[in-house]
Amino acid sequence: MRVASVELQNLTKRYGSIAVVDDVSLRIEHGLLVCLLGPSGCGKTTTLRLIAGFVEPTAGEIRVGERLVSSPSHTVPPEQRNMSMIFQSYALWPHMTVTENIVYGLKLRKVDRDTMKKKLDAILSTTRLAPLADRYPGELSGGQQQRVALARALIVEPETLLLDEPLSNLDANLREEMRFEVRRLHDTYRYTTVYVTHDQSEAMTTADVIAVMNAGKIEQAGSPEEIYNRPRSEFVARFIGSSNVVKGKNLDDSRISFAGKPLRVIGAKLSAGGETAVSIRQHDIRISTVAPPQTENVVPATVVRQVFLGGSRDYMVEVADGEQLRVVTSAEESIAQGSAVYLHLPPEHCRALSR
Amino acid sequence: MSALISTAVERRPAAIDISRPVLYGFAAVLIVLIVLPMSWLLVYSVTDRTGALTLDNFFRLFSESAFLDPLIATFIIATSSSFFCCAVAAPMGWLVARTDMPVGGVIRVLVTASFVTPPFLGAIAWELLAAPNSGLLNKIFRAVTGAPQEESLFNIYSLGGIIFVVSCYTFPYVFVLVANALDRTPGELEDASSILGGKRWYTARRITIPLVLPALLAGALVAFLQAMTLFGSPAILALPAGFHTMTTKIWSLFQYPPKPELAAAAALPLLLLTIFLLRAEHMILGRRGYSVVGGKYGAPRLIALGRWRWPALALCLVVLLNPVFLPYAALFNAAFAPVASHFLTFSNFTLHNIEFVLFELSATKLALRNTVILGTTTATIGTVLALVIAYVTARKAVPGYRMLGFLATAPIAIPGIVLGVGLFLSYTRPPFILYGTLWILLIAFLTISLPSAYQQLQAAFRNIHPELEDASRILGATRLQALRQITAPLLRTSVIATWCFVFVGVMRELSAAIILFTSETKVISVLIFDLNESGDLGAISVIGIAMLVITFAVVILVNRIPGFGVVGAGRLRT
Numbered sequence: 001m002r003v004a005s006v007e008l009q010n011l012t013k014r015y016g017s018i019a020v021v022d023d024v025s026l027r028i029e030h031g032l033l034v035c036l037l038g039p040s041g042c043g044k045t046t047t048l049r050l051i052a053g054f055v056e057p058t059a060g061e062i063r064v065g066e067r068l069v070s071s072p073s074h075t076v077p078p079e080q081r082n083m084s085m086i087f088q089s090y091a092l093w094p095h096m097t098v099t100e101n102i103v104y105g106l107k108l109r110k111v112d113r114d115t116m117k118k119k120l121d122a123i124l125s126t127t128r129l130a131p132l133a134d135r136y137p138g139e140l141s142g143g144q145q146q147r148v149a150l151a152r153a154l155i156v157e158p159e160t161l162l163l164d165e166p167l168s169n170l171d172a173n174l175r176e177e178m179r180f181e182v183r184r185l186h187d188t189y190r191y192t193t194v195y196v197t198h199d200q201s202e203a204m205t206t207a208d209v210i211a212v213m214n215a216g217k218i219e220q221a222g223s224p225e226e227i228y229n230r231p232r233s234e235f236v237a238r239f240i241g242s243s244n245v246v247k248g249k250n251l252d253d254s255r256i257s258f259a260g261k262p263l264r265v266i267g268a269k270l271s272a273g274g275e276t277a278v279s280i281r282q283h284d285i286r287i288s289t290v291a292p293p294q295t296e297n298v299v300p301a302t303v304v305r306q307v308f309l310g311g312s313r314d315y316m317v318e319v320a321d322g323e324q325l326r327v328v329t330s331a332e333e334s335i336a337q338g339s340a341v342y343l344h345l346p347p348e349h350c351r352a353l354s355r
Numbered sequence: 356m357s358a359l360i361s362t363a364v365e366r367r368p369a370a371i372d373i374s375r376p377v378l379y380g381f382a383a384v385l386i387v388l389i390v391l392p393m394s395w396l397l398v399y400s401v402t403d404r405t406g407a408l409t410l411d412n413f414f415r416l417f418s419e420s421a422f423l424d425p426l427i428a429t430f431i432i433a434t435s436s437s438f439f440c441c442a443v444a445a446p447m448g449w450l451v452a453r454t455d456m457p458v459g460g461v462i463r464v465l466v467t468a469s470f471v472t473p474p475f476l477g478a479i480a481w482e483l484l485a486a487p488n489s490g491l492l493n494k495i496f497r498a499v500t501g502a503p504q505e506e507s508l509f510n511i512y513s514l515g516g517i518i519f520v521v522s523c524y525t526f527p528y529v530f531v532l533v534a535n536a537l538d539r540t541p542g543e544l545e546d547a548s549s550i551l552g553g554k555r556w557y558t559a560r561r562i563t564i565p566l567v568l569p570a571l572l573a574g575a576l577v578a579f580l581q582a583m584t585l586f587g588s589p590a591i592l593a594l595p596a597g598f599h600t601m602t603t604k605i606w607s608l609f610q611y612p613p614k615p616e617l618a619a620a621a622a623l624p625l626l627l628l629t630i631f632l633l634r635a636e637h638m639i640l641g642r643r644g645y646s647v648v649g650g651k652y653g654a655p656r657l658i659a660l661g662r663w664r665w666p667a668l669a670l671c672l673v674v675l676l677n678p679v680f681l682p683y684a685a686l687f688n689a690a691f692a693p694v695a696s697h698f699l700t701f702s703n704f705t706l707h708n709i710e711f712v713l714f715e716l717s718a719t720k721l722a723l724r725n726t727v728i729l730g731t732t733t734a735t736i737g738t739v740l741a742l743v744i745a746y747v748t749a750r751k752a753v754p755g756y757r758m759l760g761f762l763a764t765a766p767i768a769i770p771g772i773v774l775g776v777g778l779f780l781s782y783t784r785p786p787f788i789l790y791g792t793l794w795i796l797l798i799a800f801l802t803i804s805l806p807s808a809y810q811q812l813q814a815a816f817r818n819i820h821p822e823l824e825d826a827s828r829i830l831g832a833t834r835l836q837a838l839r840q841i842t843a844p845l846l847r848t849s850v851i852a853t854w855c856f857v858f859v860g861v862m863r864e865l866s867a868a869i870i871l872f873t874s875e876t877k878v879i880s881v882l883i884f885d886l887n888e889s890g891d892l893g894a895i896s897v898i899g900i901a902m903l904v905i906t907f908a909v910v911i912l913v914n915r916i917p918g919f920g921v922v923g924a925g926r927l928r929t
């Protein structure tokens with residue numbers, strides 16, 4: 001089975017004067033599952049369609065293995081890239097049965113009948129579609145349709161599999177199930193997968209590498225742990241996991257001034273005289289009505305709002321300079337609105353952001 | 356599973372994508388179809404017999420009363436028909452779309468019937484009804500009042516008569532635009548006004564009417580355009596009345612001795628005015644987007660008419676008497692009565708006319724054959740052409756697709772008679788001498804039917820998600836393979852419908868055919884026109900009824916296809 005790396009080099013796509021994909025560089029190693037994660041309109045689909053060859057780049061290159069497949073001067077058409085794609089709409093052909101949909105790619109490749117039959121049976125059992133083989137797509141549920149789309153894409157044994165928000169049309173339970181299905185099939189066949197989503201937990205649970213996109217650029221690419229624990233930019237910190245981001249003047253190489261108090265932080269060394277953004281997760285902040293034993297990183301605040309969420313409690317607090325922070329605590333700890341409280345922001349959770 | 360892994364699938368060999376050359380070929384075909392005749396039109400209009408550059412043709416056009424009078428007549432007819440159309444169609448559209456008037460659906464069907472009636476057939480039917488001496492209505496009038504033979508209630512051979520008949524078959528354009536606009540205007544917009552305290556009529560005046568005003572204006576322009584470019588009705592009614600309109604004048608310039616340069620000069624203003632009016636319509640309708648901003652809306656709330664329900668229905672039926680009931684009755688009467696101007700009774704019922712048309716009239720067979728040949732070839736070629744262009748524009752498949760779409764819709768701005776003149780000038784000279792053959796009619800019909808076929812198929816493409824094709828391409832299909840295996844089967848019903856529409860359109864086309872036919876290339880519509888000149892109204896009625904039956908069959912068939920319906924019917928041209 002061939003697998004090939006996919007490499008994007010300074011990839012740019014402009015519509016008019018707007019760069020929808022802006023100087024993106026990313027190397028995806030053989031057999032990895034990469035998630036492109038980002039808010040709506042950030043250019044994920046466009047990046048995926050660039051890789052598939054439906055869209056020609058304005059600048060930059062795409063290589064698959066050693067082969068140059070996209071550049072502004074020459075684009076290999078999608079049918080010659082040996083990729084497969086699962087579309088947001090599934091794009092199942094309504095006039096063909098499940099079987100006809102699935103074997104379409106094999107027919108194009110002029111595979112002989114016996115091989116085709118073998119492959120079809122194998123994929124039908126892997127995706128548990130055998131009983132539905134003669135139905136039309138209109139007669140299937142959303143989850144079944146999605147598995148047909150998967151089967152159709154996988155049976156041709158692509159070097160690269162592209163998925164564009166494949167689970168967004170499913171209900172929550174099914175989505176979870178299919179998420180593992182995608183990962184399981186990826187592990188079975190070991191193709192290179194590029195997976196587009198705007199759902200953070202979907203990316204976390206399936207990806208080897210997450211590339212967080214914002215406004216056409218890749219903000220940060222790395223393993224899920226890396227992205228979650230060591231966000232490099234304010235955007236990533238806010239988008240991944242729910243972090244508060246506060247800004248303050250640097251006091252020395254590891255402390256900034258926050259609400260009139262010094263705040264010790266970790267991460268990069270701070271430069272003297274500058275200003276730094278610091279992220280701290282909502283559930284890492286301690287809140288109490290009495291002064292905590294620690295002396296460092298303790299800030300007085302007032303409770304502005306308190307919401308009971310069943311499993312937890314969600315506070316909005318305001319510190320001396322008027323800045324508001326969100327704090328998540330266990331459900332038992334109830335503090336009335338308007339109370340004066342102390343916030344403890346443990347230094348090991350206060351991460352200085354480089355951007 | 357193991358089978359899947361062990362036998363690697365070979366990547367299909369790289370095929371050359373021939374779609375681009377094919378597409379540029381289509382563009383070239385379109386340019387020849389449209390640009391060639393229009394260029395010759397322009398060239399002829401500014402040259403004299405010797406080929407020297409001159410503006411003399413235009414000068415004559417705007418100074419000699421032989422040309423000025425038709426110009427004025429055309430303007431009067433177009434303006435007043437447009438006015439009457441709006442006056443009748445707007446209230447009717449509102450009654451049908453927004454009130455609880457009974458059987459609104461039936462009224463819509465009847466309006467569609469007048470829509471698809473070929474106007475020249477309507478004009479002939481009204482000859483049967485309201486010719487001063489032999490007209491059936493005048494006979495009834497004399498029988499009832501005992502008035503003398505010379506006296507008549509109606510004279511259809513008059514300016515008023517023409518305006519009336521033209522309006523009868525033009526008002527559906529306005530009706531459809533207004534009714535559709537009202538259908539699309541969400542009832543919540545009116546409810547929002549009511550909840551703020553607007554009374555029913557206040558709401559109608561401040562909300563409903565402003566919302567449909569653009570549609571009404573656009574309808575007025577379209578009606579003007581139709582009336583201006585119509586050939587059949589004025590040729591049948593104005594010539595006996597002793598005057599010309601622009602279209603009949605252009606036609607007469609091809610009678611012996613032909614004056615093609617003057618015809619070209621007369622055709623050019625029609626062309627420019629049509630382009631201008633269509634631009635205006637586009638601008639007016641283009642701004643209507645504001646009526647469907649945001650949210651999800653329910654069905655419009657109907658206004659209760661109370662005791663006016665039945666009078667309202669009666670009013671609609673009285674209006675529809677004119678384009679539908681009376682003319683159809685007259686055609687039926689003429690088809691089965693021994694003499695067209697006599698009333699049909701049980702004792703004088705005869706099948707003589709049918710016999711005459713089928714077996715005695717030698718021209719029928721030839722005209723029928725030509726019409727069937729032209730209808731099928733035009734429909735087939737036109738549908739294929741439209742299909743490819745619609746694909747390219749709907750999928751933005753090549754750079755310059757906009758140009759292709761523009762070329763495909765451009766003929767909509769070319770009135771049939773203008774196209775006829777342009778084609779005559781282009782194809783009576785080397786290198787393409789096509790005049791006298793069916794080819795020239797094929798070209799004319801192709802050009803005329805292309806815009807509607809294109810628009811219908813483009814709408815059909817919009818209902819097919821582009822990802823369906825993308826999915827096939829990423830699995831290894833070339834663009835043409837994807838088109839054949841995925842898109843074509845999904846489009847099949849729309850394609851059949853388009854084919855039928857083009858066929859019916861060809862059958863009804865008169866204004867270009869009248870310039871381009873020769874004795875060997877007569878078609879049904881021209882035959883009807885000829886029979887009218889020779890006074891064989893009974894034979895016309897038989898052919899006309901057959902034509903109507905075929906047309907209705909197609910319209911009913913097409914209306915069963917979801918999303919096609921009246922929009923499609925709105926594109927029938929004559």
Ligand SMILES: Nc1ncnc2c1ncn2[C@@H]1O[C@H](COP(=O)(O)OP(=O)(O)OP(=O)(O)O)[C@@H](O)[C@H]1O
Binds near residue numbers: 015040041042044047
């Ligand atoms: N053909 C096009 N012409 C012009 N602009 C385009 C075109 N395709 C996409 N865009 C613009 O590019 C931007 C990115 O689009 P894209 O579809 O890649 O977003 P996305 O990240 O997939 O968003 P979503 O999560 O909503 O699917 C959008 O602002 C969109 O309007």
Ligand SMILES: [Mg+2]
Binds near residue numbers: 045
């Ligand atoms: Mg997208």
